[in-house]
Amino acid sequence: MVGEKKWYIKLITFLLLAVGTIFSGFPVLWMFLNSFKPNSEIFAWPPVWISDNFTLNAYAQILSDPEKIRFFINSYFVAFIVVILTLFVSILASYSFSRFNYPGKKIINTLIISVQAVPPITLLIPYLSLVVALNLYNSYGALILTYLLFTLPYAILMMTGYFNTLSKELDEAVMIDGGSRFRALWTVLVPVAVPGIVSVGMYTFMLAWNEYLFALALTKTTEFRTVPVGINLLMGQHAYEWNQMMAMSILGSIPVLLLFLFFQKYFIAGMTSGSIKS
Amino acid sequence: MTYQNVNRGRSKKRSGYLKKKTEPYLYLLPTVILMVVLLVVPIYMVIQYSFFDNVIINDNPVFVGFQNFQELLTNESFWVAVKNTLIFVGGSVIAHMIIGITFAMVLNTKYIGPKLKAMFRVIFSLPWMFTAAVIAVLWKMLLNPNGFINFLLVELNLSSTNLEWLASRDLALFSVTMINIWAGYPLFMISILAGLQGIQSQLYESSAIDGANHIKNFFYITLPQLKPILISLILLDFVWTIQQFALIWMTTGGGPIDATEILSTFIYKQGFSEYQYAMASTSAVILLIICTIVAIFYVRHQRGQE
Numbered sequence: 001m002v003g004e005k006k007w008y009i010k011l012i013t014f015l016l017l018a019v020g021t022i023f024s025g026f027p028v029l030w031m032f033l034n035s036f037k038p039n040s041e042i043f044a045w046p047p048v049w050i051s052d053n054f055t056l057n058a059y060a061q062i063l064s065d066p067e068k069i070r071f072f073i074n075s076y077f078v079a080f081i082v083v084i085l086t087l088f089v090s091i092l093a094s095y096s097f098s099r100f101n102y103p104g105k106k107i108i109n110t111l112i113i114s115v116q117a118v119p120p121i122t123l124l125i126p127y128l129s130l131v132v133a134l135n136l137y138n139s140y141g142a143l144i145l146t147y148l149l150f151t152l153p154y155a156i157l158m159m160t161g162y163f164n165t166l167s168k169e170l171d172e173a174v175m176i177d178g179g180s181r182f183r184a185l186w187t188v189l190v191p192v193a194v195p196g197i198v199s200v201g202m203y204t205f206m207l208a209w210n211e212y213l214f215a216l217a218l219t220k221t222t223e224f225r226t227v228p229v230g231i232n233l234l235m236g237q238h239a240y241e242w243n244q245m246m247a248m249s250i251l252g253s254i255p256v257l258l259l260f261l262f263f264q265k266y267f268i269a270g271m272t273s274g275s276i277k278s
Numbered sequence: 279m280t281y282q283n284v285n286r287g288r289s290k291k292r293s294g295y296l297k298k299k300t301e302p303y304l305y306l307l308p309t310v311i312l313m314v315v316l317l318v319v320p321i322y323m324v325i326q327y328s329f330f331d332n333v334i335i336n337d338n339p340v341f342v343g344f345q346n347f348q349e350l351l352t353n354e355s356f357w358v359a360v361k362n363t364l365i366f367v368g369g370s371v372i373a374h375m376i377i378g379i380t381f382a383m384v385l386n387t388k389y390i391g392p393k394l395k396a397m398f399r400v401i402f403s404l405p406w407m408f409t410a411a412v413i414a415v416l417w418k419m420l421l422n423p424n425g426f427i428n429f430l431l432v433e434l435n436l437s438s439t440n441l442e443w444l445a446s447r448d449l450a451l452f453s454v455t456m457i458n459i460w461a462g463y464p465l466f467m468i469s470i471l472a473g474l475q476g477i478q479s480q481l482y483e484s485s486a487i488d489g490a491n492h493i494k495n496f497f498y499i500t501l502p503q504l505k506p507i508l509i510s511l512i513l514l515d516f517v518w519t520i521q522q523f524a525l526i527w528m529t530t531g532g533g534p535i536d537a538t539e540i541l542s543t544f545i546y547k548q549g550f551s552e553y554q555y556a557m558a559s560t561s562a563v564i565l566l567i568i569c570t571i572v573a574i575f576y577v578r579h580q581r582g583q584e
Contacts, residue, residue, distance in 0.1 A: 009492065016384045017398060024404045027460070030426060031416050043424035046433075093309040100302035108306060110577070115317060116514075117573030119521030121542045122562035125327065125549050126320035129334060149316040152309065181301065210409035212524040217550065228411035232528050235415065242419055249412040260407050261400070268468055 035059070035246035042242040058247035067222050068248065071230035075252075078143050078226060079208035085144070086151045086204045087197060093152075094159035095185050099168065115153040120213050123149075131218055142218040143226070147211060151204045158203070162196030163189065199266035202259050209256060227252040321566070327559035334555040346560040356561065358536050359544040366455050366526075366540055367519045373459040374515055375508065378466025383500075385467070386474045399471075406464040410524035417457045418444065418529055447537040450530050454538050458525055462518075466511055473507040474500070506583055513576040517569050541565050 034042055035058050037051040062068050097109060127146055128137075136142040166189060174184035190197070212228040219225050225233070231252060234245045328346055330339035350356050381402050385395060405413070420427050421443035431437035443453040481499050490498070501508075523542040526532060532543035539547075541561060549558035 006492075010389055013384055013387045013389050016380065017390075020381050020384060020402050021398070023460075024464075025401050027416055027420060028404050028408075030420065031412075034419065042419065043422060045424065045429060047426055047429055089308045089312065092305045096302045096305035100305075102299075102302045105302075108310065111313060111317075112309070113577070114570075114573060115313075117517050117569045117576070118317065118321070119517075119542065119562075119565055119569055121521060121523055121545050122324055122566045123317075123320045124546070125334075125555055125559050125562065126323035128549075129323065130315075130320065146316065148312055152312065156309065212410055212528075216527075217546075228409050228524070231411040231415060235418070235528075245415045246419070249408075249415055253408050253412055256407050256409070260403075264400070 031246050031249060035243060035250050037243055039241055039243045058241075058243035059251070061241075061244055062248050062251060068230060070222060071225055071227050072251070074140070074224060075209055075227040076255075078140055078147070079205050081140070081144050082147045082151060082208040083201050083204045085148060086155045087201055089148070090152055090155035090159050090200065091185070091190065091193075091197070093156045094163050095189070097156070097160045098163035099171070099181075112153050112156055115149060120150065124213065124217055127214070127218065137218065138220040138224055140224060143211075143215060143224070146214045146218065147208050150211075151207050154207075155200045155204055158200050159193075159196060162193055166192055195266070198263065202263055202266055206256050206259065324559045324562050324566070327556055328563045331556055333559065335553060339556075346556050347564075350557060350560050350564070355536060355539070356544065359539045359541050362451055362536075362538060363520060363540040365451060366458065366522070366538075367516060369455040370458045370462060370519045371512055371515045373455075374463045374466045375512065377459070377463040378470050378511070379504075381463070381467045382470035382474055385471055399468075402467060403464045405461050408461075410461070411528060413457065413461050414525055414528035417453075417460075421453055444530050445534055447534050450534060450537040454526050454529055457529060458519065458522060461525065462515065466515070469507055469511055470504060473504050477503045506579075509579055510576065513572055513579065517572050517576075520565070520569065 033049060036054055036056065037048065038053050038055055038057070041048045041051050041053070093112075097105065123146075131137050131142045131146075134141075136145065170188050170192065171181065171184035174188050175181060179187075210228065211226070212232075215226045215229050216232075219229070222230075222233075227248075231245065231248050234241065234248060327333045329341060329343060331342045331345070333339045385399055385402065387395075390398075408416070419425055422428075423440040423442055423445075427443070428437070428440045431441070441449060443449050477500065481503070482495060485495055485499060521542055522540070523546065526538055526540060526543055527546070530538040532539040532547065542565070545558050545561045545565065548554045548561060
């Protein structure tokens with residue numbers, strides 16, 4: 001392997017790079033190109049790459065429809081609140097896990113980790129009863145509350161790991177000056193933990209932004225529906241406006257795409273946190 | 279403790295001790311309350327529902343013991359869903375692993391520079407960045423009878439007719455599995471890439487001295503070194519794929535007829551289109567049991583690595 005240059009290994013590598021690029025990139029490229037075509041050319045045979053009738057119509061139609069704008073506002077709002085709540089609750093819990101030793105710690109920790117194995121669909125029917133009982137059916141509250149269950153375990157796991165890397169002397173310095181632990185956490189630890197918090201926040205945003213099942217089942221009117229449900233509603237709403245579906249898909253993917261491109265390292269840390277032990 | 283404590287009275291010391299004992303629990307309180315409301319209570323409820331008849335619709339449901347389970351296990355549609363789930367999950371996990379290892383090794387190559395490598399890593403990760411709704415409409419378009427995939431197949435003389443990828447009973451399960459494979463391999467790829475970068479180069483150097491070739495290296499060094507990560511990934515992917523709902527719901531809805539019905543779509547339909555909440559809960563409990571067993575293996579495996 002070392003220093004050895006075998007032409008066929010090189011050839012296979014470049015071939016696979018090409019295959020992988022087409023496999024992963026072409027569907028995305030096709031979505032992008034189709035969002036600029038008139039609907040009649042989507043299934044043209046042979047396919048049209050860049051239409052002579054290049055148009056931004058699909059985007060204009062999505063962005064001028066108050067109902068679709070509402071989906072975007074809902075998605076941003078729900079994801080934003082979920083991020084804030086997740087960060088607050090997970091910072092407190094992670095502080096407890098990272099700085100104290102006490103009976104029951106392991107059991108609670110295992111319970112939190114075990115959430116990852118619970119299929120959302122098994123909770124859907126009890127959630128429906130609970131949400132109706134709490135008078136939250138078809139509201140932001142139903143989505144925000146239920147999303148917390150799936151964002152918190154990752155957030156607590158990642159934050160605890162991050163706090164563990166920070167020296168205990170940091171918070172002890174505040175306490176020697178007569179400050180409480182609570183103050184030490186928020187005035188000293190949290191500012192130092194910003195990279196970890198950003199990473200947790202982004203991953204939480206993505207989970208909330210992408211969620212489909214609860215958004216579908218726990219809301220009923222377009223007033224509270226989110227982008228994933230909105231994209232699916234476009235299918236069959238009129239006679240399949242493919243160009244609009246593609247435009248809305250692009251618009252709905254932009255937040256996560258931007259987060260990924262600018263914060264790749266943090267992102268990958270979040271998504272692979274289950275499989276890799278550091 | 280600080281010198282200030284010396285001057286404090288006994289009662290203050292006592293309350294300080296109490297405070298110290300309860301403090302870690304106070305920080306955990308919001309988490310614990312949320313976990314009880316959102317996890318413990320709902321799981322208790324769904325298990326309870328599975329032993330009653332006519333839950334939710336009826337104010338006074340009747341306790342029926344294991345009757346729901348008996349009924350479900352003799353229901354043919356349930357077994358169709360189980361069979362489809364096994365094919366969907368098995369196909370997805372195996373393909374995710376093969377594609378993940380292949381792409382990770384390609385991205386780990388020394389033939390291209392770090393900048394190009396970073397670019398290819400982003401391109402290869404693309405499917406990761408799209409939500410299930412987007413992936414569903416995108417592939418419905420590509421797999422449309424008049425869509426691009428059929429165009430390619432006909433042009434290359436691989437098919438003489440326009441195939442109904444998602445609407446034919448013979449092809450639909452294959453198609454949704456392919457879509458799920460496309461959507462899910464980047465997790466394997468990125469995790470395995472991290473694993474590959476963690477393998478010490480001395481291992482390969484000493485095997486080069488022994489005259490080992492690439493294929494031998496792969497089977498005697500790379501695979502054994504990746505084993506812990508691969509096992510974690512397989513177990514995680516199993517749990518995630520078995521609960522996949524959004525992709526299938528938005529591409530085929532479990533159809534045509536029951537060709538792509540998997541456990542999650544079966545549960546959803548039992549509950550939300552047939553209002554058989556007891557039946558839906560019973561199938562949900564079975565799914566939960568399967569996932570719990572796999573999760574126990576996963577936790578044991580993770581502990582074993584420590």
